[in-house]
Amino acid sequence: MGLRKGVFGAAAGALAVVLTLSACGASGSKGAGNGDEATKKLANKFTVDWNPQPRDKIKDGGTVTIPVTEIPSQENTMAVGTTTASAAIWNWYNPQLTFLTPEGKWSYNKDYLTDVTHTEKGGNTVVTYTLNPKAVWNDGTPMSWKSFELTWKSCNGSDSKYQTTGDCSNITSVKQGENNRQAVVTYDGPYAWWQSGFGAILNPHITNADVFNNAYQNKLQSDWGAGPYTVDSANFKTGRITFKRNPRWWGNKGKLDRVVYQQMEETAEINAFKNGEVDMATTATKDRLAQVQSMSDVTVHRSTSNAVGLLILNADRPQLRDVNVRKAILEGIDRTTLAKIQYNGLGYTGAVGGSLILLPFQNGYSDSVGNAGYKYSPDEANKLLDAAGWKKGADGIREKDGQKLTLQFPLSGDDPSTVAQGKAIISMEKQIGVSVNIKQIASADFIKTLTGHGWDAFMSGFSMSDPYGANYICYFYCSKSAGQAAAGNNSAAGTKALDTQMRALAKIPDPMKQTQAAMKLESDWYRQTWGELPTTNGPAVVTTKSGLANLAPVPFFGLAAYGSVPVENFGWQK
Template sequence: MTRVPRPSRKWVSAQAPTPHTRRKTVRLKRISAACAALTVSAALALTGCSGDSKGSGSGGNGGSDQAKTTDINPQDRDKLKQGGTLRVAITQLPTNWNILAVDGNQVDNSDIFYWTGVNTLESNDKGEVSPNKNYLTGWDVEEAKDGQPQKVTLHINPKAKWNMGRQIDWQDYQSLWKACNGENKAFTPASTDGFDKITSIEKGETDQDVVITYKSTQPDWQAPISQLYPREMTSDPNMFNSGMTEPNNDYLAGPFIFDKIDKAQRVATIVPNPKWWGDKPMLDSVSFRELEDSASSQAFANSEIDVATFINSDGYNQAKNRADGEIRAAGSLQWRHVTINSQARNLGDEKVRQAITRGINREAVAKSDLAGLPVANTPEQVMLGNHFFMPGQEGYADNGEKWSYDAEAAGKLLDEAGWKLPEGKKIREKDGQPLSIDYMMLKDVPTSENEGKLIQADLAKIGIDVKMVTKAQDEFPKFLIDGDFGLTTFTWQGTIFPMNNIGQIYGSDSESNYARLNNTKLDELRDQADAEMDHAKRVDLTNEIDAMIWEEGHTIPLYRRIGYVGVPKNLANYGSFGLESIVPENVGYVK
């Protein structure tokens, strides 16, 4: 069976940060199993909320030539040989191994967790969710009616035990809920979405029956329960927030365990878990090696690693030179964007942010970033006009059409905001001060630099001076959390619950609201969307919220990524997953 991606958003690393759900130090929130993640490069990413909850058989990148929904060379276990290693390139070795903490909400971190942690859900290539029977034998859902709230009872597999030896039980879920529901401000989760809709978690007939009661209706109730840690870790805010500077096998219960962390070589190695009760893993070991994107492409071409993700033509073309390798491609849940910090210098005025939105030629940025990749010839397939739904997906509407590139319209917005262009000058002024803003660029991340230079040139045309400020990759996502930037670009990675984590990136109370914009009307609509059981009405509410986000100049979507993943030809059940979740114990080499 396939495993479902976590329901929160995440950020990705430096080249194109991809977020899972993330949170700010300014009290922004992150989404857990249904969150988004962020990335700085193909590499650095955060996890977030966008994704596909329904899926579509033909893919989801829009246009008539849609990408596959998944490309992993699926094979039954009896077709695979026992043994072998898998060497995976990642962008950043985590500094906080808790994927639910605001600064642990990275795609690399979450990807490793799929092998080692408790992932209670599975999803197929259409994004359809089912319980991972290794952890949950099933669930019962009592829908809200006659004034009674929605109630869900999870049935934990009696065989499921933490590596410390204790059975997984209802108290682990209760402790996780209390850490992530936002009531105890000592905890800094990436997101409270979903958790904040729960009124209680109690014991059912046995310790392995978890009774979850919701405030009212909760259409995406599975989202917050998709990943789990033991109460020994989640009950203490210090441990939850910053106690996982090293991975702790006792707090995990996956098919693999950590064997060694080589900080000098920047490599994490995992091996089969001797206490695992499910199908025996096919591989002998998996290593995750921190490499810059350019280095990972060359390492793959030289057969020094087995898995690399390519986001530009240089890496793609290098990968094609490997005789025993191939590139697998599918529609990705990652999307590049510009985040505008509303509390930074000269960015507090909505009209200025709107002018920036209209002043950036998004299609030109996409064409430049994607140059040399197969999709570069049809960029319209990946241009993104929505903060929640992907092109080609049910619910998708291009709400950004109103904010398309128009330098003249951008100039008028700046005029209305009082920023005038003095005769003979190129930079606008107001009260004698120039209109200057900072773009935070990640060192040695070509995508970040390329986008920064294009944005700088575009905004210069409308009289805005963009100062390029360089940050090291290991300062990501700290500068997001600290608010130490004006504009920056990175990647959010969505999940299969696109409407579940609206509050993670855009909610006023979220640690992951890196734009630092508070909008009470948006919060009210989010609460309505979170409880709306009529799917069509919920889609309409989500698109209303999306239009509002465009209007206020919070985040500017650029384009959706196609996931290009280089792997050995004989590797099975691994590659570009799209909406499908990984089954680590089934990854292996064909006989």
């Protein structure tokens, strides 16, 4: 499970990658034949299924154990090297300042904020955050405007030592307001997506880049957190993290006694669920679903997914520096076949992606990849490779200057559908004379491998935790010269000219007009670079023990789309 972190929207890098969409995949109640009718109906529609319940309908006490495929060493959710697992873990013991409904309507958490106002002054967007006088960090330090300032300084580019995923260079100042409990944030010009800002803030101890980068390495900073839960134990060797109720919390107490995150591979996850060791599992294929069919007291939850699968090509690798070679390799990929493998036996259609910034059910969506001229065409791919000077050898694999056209392609995890997709890609690329060497890696090594960039092709993915897609266009597509602003572009493809155009989009004050311009520019990026390819937009289906309610305590379960609820309201229904 995983998705885009709406941690700090002004930092257009508030996003986290996950293994593949198999971790957020689909399933059905029968898992065979023509598929499940309930899953079929999710295609191209907006549906959520997260068992929302009033707080007074939730039992007091109990434990929920949640499986995750990895627990990264970096547990500062704003730093480079984190994934959705670290973002979810962060949200359990740090301030949860804002919420979204499943449809994306924004609100603030009154336990931390008594007021948030937005105005335009002198052509600039100004947002004022007033903190709750009761709000205090676990070490006893009162929350103040300084945490907003420190968060801004970590990502405004003034100190390049910060290894951050964020880019908040569009903020010109963060100042104290009427008193120490009020922060006044001023943007450079209009900012259409101000609601995405400051969903989380840093503890006042995180005063410099060294602390920011290193204090959360293989460690959770319990004293620097705040909220209904705090850290009970954290063992990075066994991959087990436990949270308990926080005695310093001033709001409604957490309904659960404990929340546990346990790292395990995907096949182990389904077995652990069957054995009662964890309380939920992604039933992403008919095979996974079939394994839980005989279980009693379980519930299958099906939702429209805000997840996007992604195939990335590393434009820095010698054989991939030619844009036409990259385009050929991508045109050799039949995404419909990949989707059929992903959702085999489920009857689900409409699962091929066309954009990284909007989903098919959102207003303004268009198929940016298709509009750029992409099509699955081995014939066209072969012509492009011929023209680029890559000639087929006796073994059918292309060569140029004595080098074979071979792609090093790590695959993370052991889910059968992921393995099957990898084998399908080998077969597809062989048709155009490209050799693909797959190396299976452990899920725990996913982020290390991805950010190490020692590969030619990589399957990744993410889920969107907010609907402000145009806000993230530079994060996904800016070139390396943009620095931290382009933290989400692992392809190394892009141009400074496109960067300039993407930066200019942020000045468009009308959200819909900015979105329309962003969709066009996204298509232009593909047309000029072909550094990556959206693959699947499938449903989210998760099987839980019956009675587990409010399945959106952090926006990373995928069952409530953009929705998030107070973590203290997650638990077992009465």
